[in-house]
Every structure is written in C-alpha cells, then in structure tokens.
Amino acid sequence: MIKVLFFAQIRDQLGLSELQLPSAENNDLTTLLENLKLRDNNWLSVLSKGSLMVAVNQTMQADNVVLCSGDEVAFFPPVTGG
Amino acid sequence: MIRVQTEDFNQQREYDCLREQSSVGAVVTFTGLVRDMNQGEQVAGLTLEHYPGMTEKSLAQIVLQAKQRWNILACTLIHRVGELTLSEQIVFVGIATAHRKDAFAACEYIMDYLKTQAPFWKKECNSQGISYWVDARESDNSALDKWS
Numbered sequence: 001m002i003k004v005l006f007f008a009q010i011r012d013q014l015g016l017s018e019l020q021l022p023s024a025e026n027n028d029l030t031t032l033l034e035n036l037k038l039r040d041n042n043w044l045s046v047l048s049k050g051s052l053m054v055a056v057n058q059t060m061q062a063d064n065v066v067l068c069s070g071d072e073v074a075f076f077p078p079v080t081g082g
Numbered sequence: 083m084i085r086v087q088t089e090d091f092n093q094q095r096e097y098d099c100l101r102e103q104s105s106v107g108a109v110v111t112f113t114g115l116v117r118d119m120n121q122g123e124q125v126a127g128l129t130l131e132h133y134p135g136m137t138e139k140s141l142a143q144i145v146l147q148a149k150q151r152w153n154i155l156a157c158t159l160i161h162r163v164g165e166l167t168l169s170e171q172i173v174f175v176g177i178a179t180a181h182r183k184d185a186f187a188a189c190e191y192i193m194d195y196l197k198t199q200a201p202f203w204k205k206e207c208n209s210q211g212i213s214y215w216v217d218a219r220e221s222d223n224s225a226l227d228k229w230s
Contacts, residue, residue, distance in 0.1 A: 007201065007203060008131055008203035008215055012215075058140075060199070074133060076133070076201060077215070078198075078217075079197070079199065079200060079201055079203060079218065080203050081197065081203070082172070082173050082197040082200075
C-alpha cells in the first residue's frame with residue numbers, strides 16, 4: 001500500500017488528511033495523481049491547481065517518480081513558514 | 083542544532099550557546115515574529131501547521147547546504163508550531179562564524195530557503211475571529227534567485 005497525506009488547504013478542501021492506496025494500481029506519481037482526480041469534481045479541481053506541491057518519502061518532487069509499496073506521498077499548497 | 087517545537091525560546095540562551103567557541107568572531111541572529119498586519123488583514127493570531135518528519139529533514143538539508151557554502155562554526159535553527167498570538171516569536175536562526183560576511187549571508191540564505199522549502203503553513207485569525215490560510219508570496223520564491 002501507498003500512504004497518501006494531505007496538508008493545510010488541500011486537506012481542508014478534500015476533507016481528508018490521509019488515505020492508503022494499493023501500490024499495484026498506483027505504480028508512479030503521475031498515475032496516482034490521475035487516479036485521485038477521478039474520485040469526483042472536487043478532487044479534480046483541488047488536485048489540478050498549478051501551485052500543488054508534492055513530496056515522496058518526505059522529499060519534494062518536481063517530476064514523475066516510480067512508487068513502491070510502503071512509500072509515503074504528500075500533497076500540499078506552497079509553504080508559508082518563517 | 084535544529085528544533086521544531088511548540089514552546090517559546092530564549093534568545094539570550096541561544097546566543098550564549100552560539101558564542102561558546104573561542105574561534106567565533108561574529109554571530110548573526112534573525113527572529114521572525116507574529117505581526118499584527120498581513121496582506122491587508124488585521125491579524126489577531128495564527129496557527130502553524132507542519133509535516134512532522136519532512137519538516138526536520140528539510141531544515142537539516144537547508145542547514146547542510148549553508149554549511150557547504152560558508153564556513154559556519156555553529157548554527158541554531160528553531161521553528162515553532164501550533165497556536166501563536168501577536169508579537170510571539172516564530173522562528174530563530176543563529177549563525178556563528180569567524181567573520182561577519184559569512185554569518186550575514188548564511189543567515190539570510192537559511193531564511194530564504196526555509197520560506198520556500200520547509201513544509202510549514204500559516205493559518206491566520208483576523209480581528210473578527212475569521213481564520214484563513216496565508217497565501218505564499220511570489221517575492222519569497224524570487225528571493226532564491228540571488229543564491230543560484
């Protein structure tokens with residue numbers, strides 16, 4: 001399974017902070033994101049934002065990467081700390 | 083030393099730790115505070131959310147990059163999370179070096195990268211009691227250009 005986390009506005013807009021997805025149907029980041037967008041129009045709109053940031057195993061990713069069971073994927077808006 | 087914590091911090095104590103080595107000739111510190119006005123809103127307080135695990139990892143990476151660029155003798159980076167009220171301390175960066183230029187530059191570098199790379203999110207509460215997420219600023223991203 002792949003652990004998927006959502007933070008800040010993304011979590012609020014989806015109404016969910018975490019879910020588990022089967023790795024067989026989500027074998028790379030692009031596929032996982034496309035599968036999530038298929039859930040409904042709200043998921044499509046929230047996850048289609050150009051500003052969406054993504055981390056795999058707690059490292060930011062700009063490109064597609066292969067995913068394996070046990071990986072942790074996180075979606076969040078641009079950061080605003082400091 | 084990197085710390086992510088809900089508790090406040092004591093600047094004097096952090097400064098005293100930074101200047102312990104006799105080779106230190108300069109200490110530069112930066113402290114970020116909760117301001118009463120942001121993006122046109124009268125702010126009453128804020129909540130800082132973060133991504134436990136990734137936060138510490140990304141801060142460690144930023145400090146490591148700074149250490150590869152400048153000769154840093156000691157570095158302290160503290161970021162608070164949770165609920166904060168007006169004028170409270172949010173973030174502390176302290177850099178000890180032999181010479182002042184390295185300390186000024188490294189301190190600014192760490193803050194510039196923290197603002198755009200470390201997974202913290204601010205949710206402000208205005209004077210009417212309405213909460214809203216703070217938008218990221220494009221100027222924070224363009225601040226990185228000077229380091230490339």
